[in-house]
Amino acid sequence: MQAAGGGVAGRNTLPALGDAASEDLGVGAERRLGDRIMQEARRDPALLDDPLLVEYVRSLFAPLLQAAQARGDLSAELAQHFAWETFVVRDRSVNAFALPGGYIGVHLGLLSMTGTRDELASVLAHELAHVTQRHIARMLESNRRQSMLGAVAMILGVMAAARSNVDAANAMIVGGQAAMAQGQLNFSRDMEREADRVGFGVLEQAGFARSGMAGMFERMQQAQRLTDYNQFPYLRSHPLTTERVAEARTRLGIEAAGGALDLVGSGGERALWWHAAMQGRARGLMDARSEVLQRLAEPGANGDQGPPALAGAYAAAVAATRLKQWAKADAALDRARRLAAPSPEAERAVHMLQVESLLERGRPQDAAARLAQAPADASRAGLLLASRVALAMPGPAQGLARQAEDLRTWVALHPQDGSAWLALGLLEERLGARLAALRAQAEAQLAWGDLDGAVDRLRAGQRLARSGAAAADSVEAAVIDARLKAVEERRRRDRVDGADLPR
Numbered sequence: 001m002q003a004a005g006g007g008v009a010g011r012n013t014l015p016a017l018g019d020a021a022s023e024d025l026g027v028g029a030e031r032r033l034g035d036r037i038m039q040e041a042r043r044d045p046a047l048l049d050d051p052l053l054v055e056y057v058r059s060l061f062a063p064l065l066q067a068a069q070a071r072g073d074l075s076a077e078l079a080q081h082f083a084w085e086t087f088v089v090r091d092r093s094v095n096a097f098a099l100p101g102g103y104i105g106v107h108l109g110l111l112s113m114t115g116t117r118d119e120l121a122s123v124l125a126h127e128l129a130h131v132t133q134r135h136i137a138r139m140l141e142s143n144r145r146q147s148m149l150g151a152v153a154m155i156l157g158v159m160a161a162a163r164s165n166v167d168a169a170n171a172m173i174v175g176g177q178a179a180m181a182q183g184q185l186n187f188s189r190d191m192e193r194e195a196d197r198v199g200f201g202v203l204e205q206a207g208f209a210r211s212g213m214a215g216m217f218e219r220m221q222q223a224q225r226l227t228d229y230n231q232f233p234y235l236r237s238h239p240l241t242t243e244r245v246a247e248a249r250t251r252l253g254i255e256a257a258g259g260a261l262d263l264v265g266s267g268g269e270r271a272l273w274w275h276a277a278m279q280g281r282a283r284g285l286m287d288a289r290s291e292v293l294q295r296l297a298e299p300g301a302n303g304d305q306g307p308p309a310l311a312g313a314y315a316a317a318v319a320a321t322r323l324k325q326w327a328k329a330d331a332a333l334d335r336a337r338r339l340a341a342p343s344p345e346a347e348r349a350v351h352m353l354q355v356e357s358l359l360e361r362g363r364p365q366d367a368a369a370r371l372a373q374a375p376a377d378a379s380r381a382g383l384l385l386a387s388r389v390a391l392a393m394p395g396p397a398q399g400l401a402r403q404a405e406d407l408r409t410w411v412a413l414h415p416q417d418g419s420a421w422l423a424l425g426l427l428e429e430r431l432g433a434r435l436a437a438l439r440a441q442a443e444a445q446l447a448w449g450d451l452d453g454a455v456d457r458l459r460a461g462q463r464l465a466r467s468g469a470a471a472a473d474s475v476e477a478a479v480i481d482a483r484l485k486a487v488e489e490r491r492r493r494d495r496v497d498g499a500d501l502p503r
C-alpha cells in the first residue's frame with residue numbers, strides 16, 4: 001500500500017533518493033502520526049491478533065530489521081524512535097503495507113499465498129525499505145498542509161478500501177475517498193525501485209534465499225496476467241513496470257540461473273513445513289463465508305504429502321472447527337499431525353490448534369490434558385493459550401493464580417499487549433481481585449487505542465476503591481489513580497493534536 005500524512009513533515013528539504021540519513025526530518029512527528037493511525041486501526045476488528053501468525057511474521061521481520069541496521073540502511077535514531085511492529089489484517093486479499101512510524105501490516109491473503117518464508121520475507125523487506133528510506137516522510141512533505149486527523153482518516157480509508165471483505169456499501173464510500181486519496185498516496189516509481197533494491201540487499205543480508213524475491217515476482221506476474229486486482233491489491237500499489245521486472249531479473253540473475261533456483265529456501269525443510277502450517281492457518285482464518293469453509297474442510301484438496309498437504313490439512317482443521325464439524329476437524333488434525341513431524345515448529349502449531357479445537361467444543365478438561373502433553377511454552381502464544389484453557393475450566397481451577405502471575409510478569413515487560421491485559425483482567429476477576437481486574441481492562445482498552453474506554457474503567461476502579469469495598473487493596477488503588485491521571489493527560493494531548501501535530 002501507500003502511506004502518507006500531512007502537516008507533520010520536517011522543516012528541511014528532503015534528502016535525495018538513496019540517502020537514508022534524514023535525522024532531522026521529524027522522526028518523532030512521523031512516529032506520532034503512525035501511533036495515531038494505529039490507535040484507530042487497533043479498534044478495527046479486521047486487525048487480527050492471532051498469536052501464532054503474529055509470532056510467525058515477527059520471527060521473519062526481526063532478522064530483516066537487524067540486517068537493515070547492519071547494512072547501514074537504518075540509522076540509530078530511526079531504529080530507536082520507530083515502532084518496528086508488524087501486524088496481521090484479517091483479509092483474504094493479497095496485500096502488505098507500511099504505515100508512518102514503522103508499522104507494517106500483512107493481510108492473511110498474502111500469508112496464505114506465499115509458498116515459502118522467503119517469499120513472505122521478500123515482501124516484508126520491500127516494505128521495510130520504504131520505511132528506512134524515509135519514503136513515507138517524503139510523502140508527508142508533499143501533503144504537509146493537511147491536518148493530522150485528515151491524514152489519519154485518509155490512510156485508514158485506503159487501508160479499508162484495500163480489503164476484500166468490507167461490506168459493499170461501505171466499501172463504495174471508503175473506496176471513493178480512497179481513490180481520491182490514491183493519487184496523493186502512491187509511492188513514486190523511483191521509490192518502488194529503490195525499495196526493491198534496498199529490500200533485496202536486506203533480504204540477502206538477513207540470510208533469506210533470493211529465490212523468495214524471484215518467487216514473489218513470478219506470482220505477481222501471474223496475477224497481473226489475470227488482472228485479478230481485487231484479490232491482489234498489492235499489485236495495484238506495486239505495478240510490475242517493465243523497468244522493475246528487468247531490474248529484478250538482473251539482480252536475481254534469473255536468466256543466468258535458468259530454473260536452477262533454490263526451491264527449498266532458507267531454513268531448509270524444517271522452515272518449509274513451518275511455513276506450510278502458517279499458510280494453512282491463514283487460509284482457514286481469512287474467509288468467513290460458509291461455502292468457502294465447507295470447501296476447505298474437505299480432505300485431500302492438496303494431495304497427501306509435502307508441505308502443500310500440511311497447509312491443506314491445517315486449513316481443513318481450522319475450517320472444520322469454525323464450522324463445528326468435529327469429525328472432519330479430528331480427521332484433519334490427525335493428518336496435520338502426521339505431516340508436521342519433520343518440523344518441531346509445525347508440530348507445535350498443530351498441537352496448539354488441537355487445544356483450540358477442544359476449547360471450541362466446550363471441552364476444557366480435554367484441552368488442558370492436551371496442553372499438558374507438550375512442555376510448558378513460555379512464548380506469548382503459549383501464555384495466551386494456557387490462559388484461555390485456565391479460564392475455560394469450570395469452578396475454582398488451581399491453574400488460575402499461576403496463570404495470572406505469568407501474565408502479570410508478561411505485561412510488566414510488554415505493557416502494550418492488549419490481548420494479554422484482557423486475559424489478565426478475566427483471570428483477576430475469577431480470582432476475586434476486582435480492582436486489579438478493572439485496571440487490567442483499562443490497560444487493554446488503552447493498548448487498543450480506546451482512551452475513553454480506559455478512563456471509564458479506571459473511574460469505575462476509583463469509585464470501587466472509595467466505596468471501601470476493596471479497601472484492603474491500597475496499592476492497586478494508588479496505581480489506578482496514577483494511571484487515570486496519565487490517561488486523561490494523554491487524551492487532552494490527543495485533542496490538541498487533532499488540529500495539527502505540533503513539532
Ligand SMILES: [Zn+2]
Pocket residue numbers: 126127130187192195237238
Ligand atoms: Zn512498495
